[in-house]
Amino acid sequence: MVQERRILYEHLDVPDINTFDVFRQYDGYKRFEKAIKEYQPDDICDMVTKSGLKGRGGAGFSTGLKWSFVPRDIEPRYLCCNADESEPGTFSNRYVLERNPHLLIEGILICCYAMGISTAYVYIRGEFTLGKRMLDAAIEEAYQQGYLGENIQGSGFDLDIYSHPGAGAYICGEETGLIESLEGKRGQPRVKPPFPAVEGLFHKPTVVQNVETLCNLPFLMGQGVEWYTSIGRTYGDTRFDPPQSDPNTGTKLYCISGDVNEPGVYELDLGLTAEELIEVAGGVKGERVKAVIPGGSSAPILTHYELECRLDFTSLTLWKSMLGSGGIIVMNETRNIVDCLLNIMKFYAHESCGQCTPCRWGTPWVRDIVQRIADGEGRQTTMQRPKFGIAEGGRWGDTGEMEEVYEDLDLLESVANNIANVDTMTWNTICVFGIAVSWPAVSYLRKFRPEFEAAIREGKLVTLPVEEATVPPEENYAYQQRIVPRLFEAPT
């Protein structure tokens, strides 16, 4: 079985690690001292680029690259630490804030030193009252000990950190929504470009970084690039492996919830498979896995055929899904996928910020269609039409068979795809919330279509056995790519 490798979470359970003295005993702030004594800011940026660190908040964007976009000649620059953690299924940042806040402060110190930033805001979601209290206490202590404020440890480097509470809006996790919210406005995302790195908070260059991303920095600093890049699984044995040129390095705080025996946060090398992760979390609760959401509720769902995929940023893209925030939700054979989609769509319909028409109107429409299907009032026509699928020669086309036409299912896919088209990956909205809505909607429908059809046909929710409920992957990928990939041929 895969072993946990605790780096960020190593000292999480040490009593009183939230106090300066205890944190100090475990190398606390020593890595920051190393940074200011031994390295120039540019060297640190270089290290981060070489380490291959990818942002852990959702997009998986290279941190080094993001830093390189920040113009160094505009003052002041800001850091916003994204502690809004509201993606359903994600709960790793919370533990850092509540139990080991000094680690985050050290990460922020290293980031700000490297970027020449002297003001950092930590945007904490409003519900994290304990987390905010712990962080505030830790910040206070760091000021007293001379690790924050002016001329830190005699280095000439100044930094102030402030915590800033959110107020319950999911969209404030989006980086430009967060910036608007921090400026005291409605948290409505901005049109990009300009990207925050160039024009962000108070119209100044701003780095937005997730808590977990920042917490990687002290360890990278302390133990070096070589050590860091040695962490991460080797590739070469599942169907879609990322190219060697884009390695996924470091560990990830995988949050696993739903139908597993031991839900929780597991820190593991990036790139283990979904199957392995479920095993680490004590196995599935119930008979078997029906579906897995791999990266918070915005990520396209995976079926039981796809459990051998690697949970890292690049592999999951090849599997047409994403690692997102690393929140893995497991569903067993008793779950109804229509019901699950309804729950998620209620969430999104509630959280749309309302700026863009496709999202403001489309998301509640999607919810209403799913609600109708779940209520047993889904609409079906009496027509039949030619069934498209894997045709002769293994290509996508007319199979020669006929299929029933379910009006509401076509409508559902069409509305969702008009918010953001999952096939062409184009959207008509300001932020990628749109794709976060249509991705689950379309993927649940395509991969578990029999269960949607059954609900309409029978006039009530019907939970089908796993095999019957799931569309075989060949058909699915063929549909998405319009060709049957050779990858599905038996390995020779």
Add this chain to the structure above:
Amino acid sequence: MSNQLIQIETPFQFSEENQQEFDRLIQRYPVKEAAMLPTLHLAQKQAGYISPAVMEHVAELLELPVMKVKDVVTFYPMFFEEPVGKYVIRVCYTLPCALRDCKLVLEHIKQKFDIDVASETDLAKGTTPDGKFTLLKSECLASCDVAPVVMVNDDLYKNLTPEKMDEILDGLE
């Protein structure tokens, strides 16, 4: 109607302690407007909800039109524009909690107090007549590993069952 409301309502002022806290907050930002959310949180803690008078006071402090404050208050679910119960119960209702029977907990509370779930536009229907509890559904509270979870004011309760919920609610003054 609303004009009348503003007239009969007593004006709002920060308590001395909160005023000090506000003075500290405002120094953190290069523009005053940025102190909006922390200030509103502070005001809601003192007044219980964001009444028109509170908005006016906050607008004055931040040197903004009242409309801008109202704009923000209406956007964020954590700010209430009507009185709420002494204890605000937020039952998490997103997928991971739903997979772990949060419904039982919610239904139990509804029955126990004979109230409905409050909505953003109608808080009264989810509030007990004695003004002690308000029941709300909440989105994922980032504690799905210990689902189902409920927040009562600032405290999070984990791994709940109807029985445990009873114990917690009965223990509240």
